[in-house]
Amino acid sequence: MQASRARLFKELKEVQREKVVDNDIQLVCDDSNIFKWTALIKGPSETPYEGGVFQLAFAVPEQYPLQPPQVRFLTKIFHPNVHFKTGEICLDILKNAWSPAWTLQSVCRAIIALMAHPEPDSPLNCDSGNLLRSGDLRGYQSMARMYTRLAAMPKKG
Amino acid sequence: MEEDNMQQEEEKSSFSSNDYNPCPICLGPVTHEAYLDRCFHKYCYNCIARWAKFFAAQNSQPTSILKCPFCKSDNFSIVYECEGDSFQRHYINQDPETSTFYSRAHKFRLRCYYREPGAISDKFNVLQYWKVRRYLQPNKWLQIWLKREIQALTQEEDVDIVVHHIVGVIESFMRQNEQGISKRTIEQNREYFKASLCDAARPFLMGRTEHFVNEVELFLASGLTIEAYDDVYSECLETPASSAISEDEEMMPHKLNTELPYLHFFDEDSDAE
Numbered sequence: 001m002q003a004s005r006a007r008l009f010k011e012l013k014e015v016q017r018e019k020v021v022d023n024d025i026q027l028v029c030d031d032s033n034i035f036k037w038t039a040l041i042k043g044p045s046e047t048p049y050e051g052g053v054f055q056l057a058f059a060v061p062e063q064y065p066l067q068p069p070q071v072r073f074l075t076k077i078f079h080p081n082v083h084f085k086t087g088e089i090c091l092d093i094l095k096n097a098w099s100p101a102w103t104l105q106s107v108c109r110a111i112i113a114l115m116a117h118p119e120p121d122s123p124l125n126c127d128s129g130n131l132l133r134s135g136d137l138r139g140y141q142s143m144a145r146m147y148t149r150l151a152a153m154p155k156k157g
Numbered sequence: 158m159e160e161d162n163m164q165q166e167e168e169k170s171s172f173s174s175n176d177y178n179p180c181p182i183c184l185g186p187v188t189h190e191a192y193l194d195r196c197f198h199k200y201c202y203n204c205i206a207r208w209a210k211f212f213a214a215q216n217s218q219p220t221s222i223l224k225c226p227f228c229k230s231d232n233f234s235i236v237y238e239c240e241g242d243s244f245q246r247h248y249i250n251q252d253p254e255t256s257t258f259y260s261r262a263h264k265f266r267l268r269c270y271y272r273e274p275g276a277i278s279d280k281f282n283v284l285q286y287w288k289v290r291r292y293l294q295p296n297k298w299l300q301i302w303l304k305r306e307i308q309a310l311t312q313e314e315d316v317d318i319v320v321h322h323i324v325g326v327i328e329s330f331m332r333q334n335e336q337g338i339s340k341r342t343i344e345q346n347r348e349y350f351k352a353s354l355c356d357a358a359r360p361f362l363m364g365r366t367e368h369f370v371n372e373v374e375l376f377l378a379s380g381l382t383i384e385a386y387d388d389v390y391s392e393c394l395e396t397p398a399s400s401a402i403s404e405d406e407e408m409m410p411h412k413l414n415t416e417l418p419y420l421h422f423f424d425e426d427s428d429a430e
Contacts, residue, residue: 003183003207006183006185007182007183007184007185010179010183010184010185011184014184063211065182066207066208066211099224099226099227099229100181100182100204100208100226101181101182101226101227103184
Protein backbone atom coordinates (compact mmCIF):
# COMPACT_ATOMS: atom_id res chain seq x y z
CA MET A 1 0.00 0.00 0.00
CA GLN A 2 2.84 2.31 0.88
CA ALA A 3 4.50 1.37 -2.42
CA SER A 4 1.42 2.36 -4.42
CA ARG A 5 1.16 5.70 -2.64
CA ALA A 6 4.84 6.47 -3.19
CA ARG A 7 4.59 5.61 -6.83
CA LEU A 8 1.44 7.70 -7.37
CA PHE A 9 3.18 10.71 -5.83
CA LYS A 10 6.02 10.19 -8.29
CA GLU A 11 3.52 10.11 -11.13
CA LEU A 12 1.81 13.23 -9.85
CA LYS A 13 5.12 15.07 -9.88
CA GLU A 14 5.89 13.83 -13.38
CA VAL A 15 2.42 14.85 -14.63
CA GLN A 16 2.83 18.37 -13.29
CA ARG A 17 6.22 18.63 -14.90
CA GLU A 18 5.00 17.27 -18.22
CA LYS A 19 1.76 19.24 -18.54
CA VAL A 20 3.30 21.62 -21.03
CA VAL A 21 4.72 18.87 -23.25
CA ASP A 22 1.59 16.83 -23.85
CA ASN A 23 -1.49 18.99 -24.13
CA ASP A 24 -3.68 16.15 -25.42
CA ILE A 25 -3.87 14.74 -21.92
CA GLN A 26 -4.73 16.48 -18.68
CA LEU A 27 -4.41 14.25 -15.65
CA VAL A 28 -5.69 15.56 -12.35
CA CYS A 29 -5.50 13.91 -8.99
CA ASP A 30 -8.37 14.17 -6.53
CA ASP A 31 -7.61 16.79 -3.87
CA SER A 32 -8.11 14.45 -0.95
CA ASN A 33 -7.45 10.99 -2.38
CA ILE A 34 -4.31 10.02 -4.27
CA PHE A 35 -6.08 6.83 -5.51
CA LYS A 36 -8.72 8.80 -7.43
CA TRP A 37 -7.75 10.55 -10.63
CA THR A 38 -9.57 12.09 -13.57
CA ALA A 39 -8.24 12.76 -17.02
CA LEU A 40 -9.35 14.89 -19.91
CA ILE A 41 -8.21 13.59 -23.28
CA LYS A 42 -8.62 15.12 -26.71
CA GLY A 43 -10.23 12.98 -29.40
CA PRO A 44 -7.52 12.06 -31.93
CA SER A 45 -7.53 13.94 -35.22
CA GLU A 46 -8.87 12.29 -38.38
CA THR A 47 -11.28 10.22 -36.29
CA PRO A 48 -14.95 10.79 -35.55
CA TYR A 49 -13.82 11.86 -32.06
CA GLU A 50 -11.82 14.83 -33.34
CA GLY A 51 -12.72 18.05 -31.60
CA GLY A 52 -14.21 16.31 -28.60
CA VAL A 53 -12.85 16.29 -25.07
CA PHE A 54 -13.46 13.10 -23.14
CA GLN A 55 -13.37 12.63 -19.42
CA LEU A 56 -11.92 9.48 -17.87
CA ALA A 57 -12.21 8.32 -14.26
CA PHE A 58 -9.38 6.34 -12.67
CA ALA A 59 -9.75 4.20 -9.59
CA VAL A 60 -6.30 3.02 -8.54
CA PRO A 61 -6.14 -0.20 -6.50
CA GLU A 62 -3.92 -0.46 -3.43
CA GLN A 63 -1.87 -3.13 -5.19
CA TYR A 64 -0.95 -0.63 -7.93
CA PRO A 65 1.28 -0.85 -9.96
CA LEU A 66 1.10 -4.64 -9.70
CA GLN A 67 -2.58 -4.34 -10.55
CA PRO A 68 -3.86 -2.08 -13.33
CA PRO A 69 -5.98 0.97 -12.54
CA GLN A 70 -9.70 0.76 -13.27
CA VAL A 71 -10.53 3.27 -15.97
CA ARG A 72 -13.83 4.24 -17.51
CA PHE A 73 -15.21 6.95 -19.72
CA LEU A 74 -17.38 9.48 -17.90
CA THR A 75 -18.18 11.14 -21.23
CA LYS A 76 -20.56 9.21 -23.42
CA ILE A 77 -18.77 7.74 -26.43
CA PHE A 78 -19.82 5.55 -29.33
CA HIS A 79 -16.92 3.13 -29.73
CA PRO A 80 -16.85 -0.67 -30.21
CA ASN A 81 -14.61 -1.22 -27.18
CA VAL A 82 -16.35 1.10 -24.73
CA HIS A 83 -19.56 0.14 -22.96
CA PHE A 84 -22.18 2.67 -24.01
CA LYS A 85 -23.85 2.85 -20.59
CA THR A 86 -21.07 2.31 -18.04
CA GLY A 87 -18.08 3.66 -19.98
CA GLU A 88 -16.13 0.48 -19.24
CA ILE A 89 -13.16 0.03 -21.57
CA CYS A 90 -12.06 -3.23 -23.15
CA LEU A 91 -8.31 -2.92 -23.52
CA ASP A 92 -5.81 -5.72 -23.01
CA ILE A 93 -3.30 -3.61 -21.08
CA LEU A 94 -5.99 -2.81 -18.51
CA LYS A 95 -6.55 -6.53 -18.00
CA ASN A 96 -4.18 -9.46 -18.55
CA ALA A 97 -1.55 -7.61 -20.59
CA TRP A 98 -0.97 -5.09 -17.82
CA SER A 99 2.62 -4.33 -16.89
CA PRO A 100 3.75 -2.25 -13.91
CA ALA A 101 5.86 -0.16 -16.27
CA TRP A 102 2.67 1.53 -17.51
CA THR A 103 1.75 4.80 -15.88
CA LEU A 104 -1.58 6.62 -15.69
CA GLN A 105 -0.22 8.97 -18.33
CA SER A 106 0.75 6.14 -20.68
CA VAL A 107 -2.61 4.44 -20.08
CA CYS A 108 -4.25 7.65 -21.32
CA ARG A 109 -2.11 7.43 -24.44
CA ALA A 110 -3.12 3.82 -24.96
CA ILE A 111 -6.79 4.85 -24.71
CA ILE A 112 -6.27 7.61 -27.28
CA ALA A 113 -4.67 5.01 -29.54
CA LEU A 114 -7.65 2.71 -29.00
CA MET A 115 -10.01 5.52 -30.02
CA ALA A 116 -8.13 5.84 -33.30
CA HIS A 117 -7.88 2.07 -33.83
CA PRO A 118 -11.03 0.31 -32.62
CA GLU A 119 -11.02 -3.48 -32.27
CA PRO A 120 -14.48 -4.52 -33.47
CA ASP A 121 -13.75 -8.20 -32.74
CA SER A 122 -13.91 -7.70 -28.97
CA PRO A 123 -16.87 -5.34 -28.67
CA LEU A 124 -18.42 -3.96 -25.54
CA ASN A 125 -20.70 -1.88 -27.72
CA CYS A 126 -22.25 -4.40 -30.09
CA ASP A 127 -24.06 -1.86 -32.27
CA SER A 128 -20.85 -0.06 -32.93
CA GLY A 129 -18.89 -3.28 -33.41
CA ASN A 130 -21.46 -4.66 -35.83
CA LEU A 131 -21.39 -1.54 -37.98
CA LEU A 132 -17.63 -1.86 -38.35
CA ARG A 133 -17.68 -5.61 -38.82
CA SER A 134 -20.28 -5.42 -41.55
CA GLY A 135 -18.11 -2.85 -43.31
CA ASP A 136 -20.39 0.11 -42.71
CA LEU A 137 -17.61 2.53 -41.92
CA ARG A 138 -19.79 5.49 -42.81
CA GLY A 139 -22.54 4.38 -40.45
CA TYR A 140 -20.07 3.93 -37.61
CA GLN A 141 -18.37 7.26 -38.25
CA SER A 142 -21.57 9.26 -38.39
CA MET A 143 -22.90 7.69 -35.20
CA ALA A 144 -19.58 8.24 -33.42
CA ARG A 145 -19.37 11.83 -34.65
CA MET A 146 -22.93 12.54 -33.56
CA TYR A 147 -22.24 11.36 -30.03
CA THR A 148 -18.98 13.32 -29.98
CA ARG A 149 -20.94 16.47 -30.82
CA LEU A 150 -23.67 15.69 -28.32
CA ALA A 151 -21.55 14.66 -25.39
CA ALA A 152 -17.94 15.75 -25.85
CA MET A 153 -18.18 19.28 -27.28
CA PRO A 154 -19.25 22.50 -25.63
CA LYS A 155 -22.89 23.30 -26.37
CA LYS A 156 -23.31 26.01 -28.98
CA GLY A 157 -25.55 28.92 -28.26
CA MET B 158 2.26 -1.38 -30.46
CA GLU B 159 2.24 2.28 -31.23
CA GLU B 160 1.54 3.23 -27.66
CA ASP B 161 4.43 1.05 -26.49
CA ASN B 162 6.91 2.95 -28.57
CA MET B 163 5.45 6.19 -27.41
CA GLN B 164 5.72 5.09 -23.85
CA GLN B 165 9.31 4.01 -24.17
CA GLU B 166 10.34 7.13 -26.02
CA GLU B 167 8.67 9.30 -23.49
CA GLU B 168 10.37 7.52 -20.62
CA LYS B 169 13.74 7.58 -22.32
CA SER B 170 13.61 11.30 -22.89
CA SER B 171 12.42 12.20 -19.41
CA PHE B 172 14.94 9.82 -17.85
CA SER B 173 17.92 11.17 -19.74
CA SER B 174 16.99 14.74 -18.90
CA ASN B 175 16.91 13.69 -15.26
CA ASP B 176 20.28 12.07 -15.73
CA TYR B 177 19.33 8.95 -13.78
CA ASN B 178 17.43 5.80 -14.60
CA PRO B 179 14.54 5.24 -12.25
CA CYS B 180 13.14 1.77 -11.73
CA PRO B 181 10.21 1.39 -14.16
CA ILE B 182 8.08 -0.13 -11.40
CA CYS B 183 8.45 2.25 -8.45
CA LEU B 184 9.70 5.17 -10.59
CA GLY B 185 12.22 5.92 -7.85
CA PRO B 186 15.99 5.52 -7.94
CA VAL B 187 16.97 1.85 -8.26
CA THR B 188 17.82 0.18 -4.95
CA HIS B 189 19.49 -3.27 -4.97
CA GLU B 190 20.07 -3.31 -8.70
CA ALA B 191 18.63 -6.31 -10.46
CA TYR B 192 18.58 -7.23 -14.12
CA LEU B 193 16.51 -9.62 -16.21
CA ASP B 194 18.69 -12.26 -17.80
CA ARG B 195 17.75 -11.75 -21.46
CA CYS B 196 16.90 -8.11 -22.04
CA PHE B 197 19.04 -6.72 -19.16
CA HIS B 198 16.49 -4.13 -18.17
CA LYS B 199 17.23 -2.79 -14.72
CA TYR B 200 14.87 -2.79 -11.72
CA CYS B 201 15.00 -2.65 -7.95
CA TYR B 202 15.37 -6.22 -6.79
CA ASN B 203 12.32 -5.91 -4.53
CA CYS B 204 10.15 -4.37 -7.25
CA ILE B 205 10.84 -6.98 -9.90
CA ALA B 206 10.71 -9.86 -7.41
CA ARG B 207 7.34 -8.64 -6.15
CA TRP B 208 6.04 -8.38 -9.69
CA ALA B 209 7.32 -11.87 -10.55
CA LYS B 210 5.56 -13.29 -7.49
CA PHE B 211 2.36 -11.37 -8.15
CA PHE B 212 2.35 -12.35 -11.82
CA ALA B 213 2.91 -16.03 -10.99
CA ALA B 214 0.08 -15.97 -8.44
CA GLN B 215 -2.33 -14.66 -11.07
CA ASN B 216 -1.54 -17.37 -13.58
CA SER B 217 -3.33 -20.65 -13.15
CA GLN B 218 -0.53 -22.44 -15.01
CA PRO B 219 2.87 -22.32 -13.33
CA THR B 220 5.32 -20.62 -15.62
CA SER B 221 9.06 -20.23 -15.52
CA ILE B 222 8.95 -17.21 -17.82
CA LEU B 223 8.76 -13.59 -16.76
CA LYS B 224 7.91 -11.00 -19.36
CA CYS B 225 9.93 -7.85 -18.92
CA PRO B 226 7.46 -5.16 -17.77
CA PHE B 227 9.34 -2.67 -19.89
CA CYS B 228 9.96 -4.44 -23.22
CA LYS B 229 7.80 -7.61 -22.93
CA SER B 230 10.64 -9.97 -23.83
CA ASP B 231 10.71 -13.39 -22.17
CA ASN B 232 13.15 -13.81 -19.30
CA PHE B 233 13.99 -16.73 -17.06
CA SER B 234 15.77 -15.27 -14.09
CA ILE B 235 16.54 -12.14 -12.12
CA VAL B 236 20.25 -11.42 -11.74
CA TYR B 237 21.22 -9.37 -8.71
CA GLU B 238 24.03 -8.50 -6.33
CA CYS B 239 26.42 -8.10 -9.23
CA GLU B 240 29.80 -7.33 -7.75
CA GLY B 241 32.76 -7.59 -10.05
CA ASP B 242 32.68 -11.17 -11.18
CA SER B 243 30.06 -12.65 -8.87
CA PHE B 244 26.29 -12.40 -8.90
CA GLN B 245 23.17 -14.05 -7.54
CA ARG B 246 20.36 -15.45 -9.54
CA HIS B 247 16.69 -15.87 -8.78
CA TYR B 248 14.85 -18.20 -11.11
CA ILE B 249 11.24 -17.43 -11.87
CA ASN B 250 8.79 -19.53 -9.91
CA GLN B 251 11.58 -21.66 -8.56
CA ASP B 252 12.68 -21.46 -4.98
CA PRO B 253 16.42 -22.13 -4.93
CA GLU B 254 15.97 -23.94 -1.61
CA THR B 255 13.72 -26.54 -3.17
CA SER B 256 15.23 -26.61 -6.61
CA THR B 257 15.74 -30.16 -7.73
CA PHE B 258 19.23 -30.01 -9.14
CA TYR B 259 20.91 -27.41 -6.96
CA SER B 260 21.91 -29.54 -4.00
CA ARG B 261 23.69 -28.70 -0.78
CA ALA B 262 26.89 -29.89 -2.39
CA HIS B 263 26.39 -27.33 -5.17
CA LYS B 264 25.93 -24.59 -2.61
CA PHE B 265 28.99 -25.77 -0.74
CA ARG B 266 31.09 -25.70 -3.89
CA LEU B 267 29.85 -22.22 -4.81
CA ARG B 268 30.89 -21.07 -1.35
CA CYS B 269 34.33 -22.54 -1.96
CA TYR B 270 34.67 -20.21 -4.94
CA TYR B 271 34.08 -17.20 -2.75
CA ARG B 272 37.22 -18.10 -0.79
CA GLU B 273 40.69 -16.96 -1.65
CA PRO B 274 42.00 -19.28 -4.32
CA GLY B 275 44.91 -21.23 -3.02
CA ALA B 276 43.40 -21.76 0.42
CA ILE B 277 43.82 -25.43 -0.15
CA SER B 278 46.49 -25.64 -2.81
CA ASP B 279 49.25 -26.60 -0.38
CA LYS B 280 47.29 -29.67 0.61
CA PHE B 281 48.14 -31.47 -2.58
CA ASN B 282 51.41 -31.95 -4.32
CA VAL B 283 50.53 -30.40 -7.64
CA LEU B 284 54.08 -30.26 -8.96
CA GLN B 285 54.45 -33.97 -8.36
CA TYR B 286 51.35 -34.53 -10.50
CA TRP B 287 53.03 -32.85 -13.42
CA LYS B 288 56.46 -34.31 -12.76
CA VAL B 289 55.33 -37.93 -12.81
CA ARG B 290 52.89 -37.27 -15.64
CA ARG B 291 49.99 -38.64 -13.67
CA TYR B 292 47.65 -36.78 -16.01
CA LEU B 293 48.12 -39.66 -18.39
CA GLN B 294 45.91 -41.81 -16.18
CA PRO B 295 42.27 -40.98 -16.88
CA ASN B 296 40.29 -39.76 -13.88
CA LYS B 297 36.94 -41.52 -13.81
CA TRP B 298 35.31 -38.98 -11.51
CA LEU B 299 36.31 -35.98 -13.56
CA GLN B 300 33.19 -35.75 -15.72
CA ILE B 301 30.72 -35.94 -12.83
CA TRP B 302 32.81 -33.56 -10.81
CA LEU B 303 33.02 -31.05 -13.67
CA LYS B 304 29.28 -31.19 -14.15
CA ARG B 305 28.58 -30.38 -10.51
CA GLU B 306 31.25 -27.69 -10.51
CA ILE B 307 29.85 -25.92 -13.56
CA GLN B 308 26.29 -26.25 -12.31
CA ALA B 309 27.35 -24.71 -9.02
CA LEU B 310 29.10 -21.81 -10.73
CA THR B 311 26.55 -21.01 -13.43
CA GLN B 312 23.50 -22.05 -11.39
CA GLU B 313 22.19 -23.63 -14.58
CA GLU B 314 20.91 -27.17 -14.58
CA ASP B 315 21.73 -28.21 -18.11
CA VAL B 316 25.47 -27.78 -18.52
CA ASP B 317 26.21 -30.97 -20.47
CA ILE B 318 27.46 -29.07 -23.48
CA VAL B 319 29.95 -27.09 -21.41
CA VAL B 320 31.13 -30.22 -19.61
CA HIS B 321 31.53 -32.04 -22.91
CA HIS B 322 33.52 -29.14 -24.30
CA ILE B 323 35.89 -28.99 -21.33
CA VAL B 324 36.34 -32.76 -21.12
CA GLY B 325 37.20 -32.65 -24.83
CA VAL B 326 39.95 -30.10 -24.18
CA ILE B 327 41.39 -32.17 -21.34
CA GLU B 328 41.28 -35.38 -23.35
CA SER B 329 42.95 -33.88 -26.37
CA PHE B 330 45.69 -32.60 -24.06
CA MET B 331 46.16 -36.11 -22.73
CA ARG B 332 46.29 -37.59 -26.21
CA GLN B 333 48.94 -35.11 -27.28
CA ASN B 334 51.04 -36.15 -24.31
CA GLU B 335 50.42 -39.87 -24.77
CA GLN B 336 51.63 -39.71 -28.30
CA GLY B 337 54.62 -37.79 -27.11
CA ILE B 338 54.03 -35.05 -29.66
CA SER B 339 54.68 -32.24 -27.25
CA LYS B 340 58.27 -31.36 -26.53
CA ARG B 341 57.27 -29.01 -23.75
CA THR B 342 58.98 -28.88 -20.41
CA ILE B 343 56.99 -29.81 -17.31
CA GLU B 344 56.31 -26.19 -16.50
CA GLN B 345 55.41 -25.35 -20.11
CA ASN B 346 53.13 -28.34 -20.25
CA ARG B 347 51.35 -27.20 -17.13
CA GLU B 348 50.98 -23.66 -18.43
CA TYR B 349 49.70 -24.95 -21.74
CA PHE B 350 47.13 -27.13 -19.99
CA LYS B 351 45.84 -24.27 -17.88
CA ALA B 352 45.79 -21.81 -20.76
CA SER B 353 43.77 -24.09 -23.02
CA LEU B 354 41.37 -24.87 -20.17
CA CYS B 355 40.96 -21.15 -19.49
CA ASP B 356 40.13 -20.48 -23.12
CA ALA B 357 37.57 -23.27 -23.12
CA ALA B 358 35.86 -22.24 -19.90
CA ARG B 359 35.98 -18.45 -20.04
CA PRO B 360 32.88 -17.89 -22.20
CA PHE B 361 30.80 -19.72 -19.60
CA LEU B 362 32.42 -18.90 -16.30
CA MET B 363 33.80 -15.43 -17.00
CA GLY B 364 35.39 -13.95 -13.88
CA ARG B 365 35.59 -17.28 -12.09
CA THR B 366 37.54 -18.98 -14.88
CA GLU B 367 41.02 -18.84 -13.33
CA HIS B 368 39.76 -20.08 -10.02
CA PHE B 369 37.91 -22.88 -11.76
CA VAL B 370 40.99 -23.94 -13.73
CA ASN B 371 43.00 -24.04 -10.52
CA GLU B 372 40.32 -26.22 -8.98
CA VAL B 373 40.39 -28.63 -11.93
CA GLU B 374 44.15 -28.94 -11.55
CA LEU B 375 43.84 -29.48 -7.81
CA PHE B 376 41.11 -32.05 -8.19
CA LEU B 377 43.12 -33.98 -10.75
CA ALA B 378 46.29 -33.71 -8.70
CA SER B 379 44.50 -34.84 -5.54
CA GLY B 380 43.51 -38.12 -7.16
CA LEU B 381 40.59 -38.22 -4.73
CA THR B 382 36.98 -39.18 -5.21
CA ILE B 383 34.47 -36.36 -5.25
CA GLU B 384 33.39 -37.00 -1.65
CA ALA B 385 36.93 -37.23 -0.36
CA TYR B 386 37.88 -34.02 -2.15
CA ASP B 387 34.86 -32.25 -0.61
CA ASP B 388 35.89 -33.54 2.81
CA VAL B 389 39.36 -32.10 2.51
CA TYR B 390 37.81 -28.82 1.44
CA SER B 391 35.27 -28.60 4.21
CA GLU B 392 37.97 -29.37 6.78
CA CYS B 393 40.04 -26.59 5.30
CA LEU B 394 37.22 -24.07 5.31
CA GLU B 395 36.21 -24.71 8.89
CA THR B 396 37.66 -21.88 10.88
CA PRO B 397 38.42 -22.13 14.57
CA ALA B 398 36.03 -19.21 15.03
CA SER B 399 33.03 -21.34 14.13
CA SER B 400 31.49 -22.52 17.36
CA ALA B 401 29.79 -25.61 15.99
CA ILE B 402 32.91 -27.72 15.69
CA SER B 403 34.58 -29.66 18.40
CA GLU B 404 38.17 -29.30 19.42
CA ASP B 405 39.19 -32.45 17.65
CA GLU B 406 37.88 -31.20 14.37
CA GLU B 407 39.56 -27.90 14.93
CA MET B 408 42.86 -29.61 15.12
CA MET B 409 42.34 -31.59 11.97
CA PRO B 410 43.44 -29.07 9.34
CA HIS B 411 46.76 -28.58 11.04
CA LYS B 412 47.40 -32.27 11.21
CA LEU B 413 46.37 -32.62 7.61
CA ASN B 414 49.03 -30.21 6.55
CA THR B 415 51.77 -32.61 7.38
CA GLU B 416 50.04 -35.93 7.25
CA LEU B 417 47.29 -36.23 4.71
CA PRO B 418 46.56 -39.94 4.50
CA TYR B 419 45.62 -39.79 0.84
CA LEU B 420 48.94 -38.35 -0.05
CA HIS B 421 50.97 -41.30 1.08
CA PHE B 422 50.64 -43.35 -1.99
CA PHE B 423 51.41 -40.31 -4.15
CA ASP B 424 54.80 -40.20 -2.50
CA GLU B 425 55.27 -43.89 -2.98
CA ASP B 426 54.33 -43.38 -6.55
CA SER B 427 57.11 -40.89 -7.02
CA ASP B 428 59.59 -43.09 -5.24
CA ALA B 429 58.87 -45.86 -7.63
CA GLU B 430 59.57 -43.66 -10.64
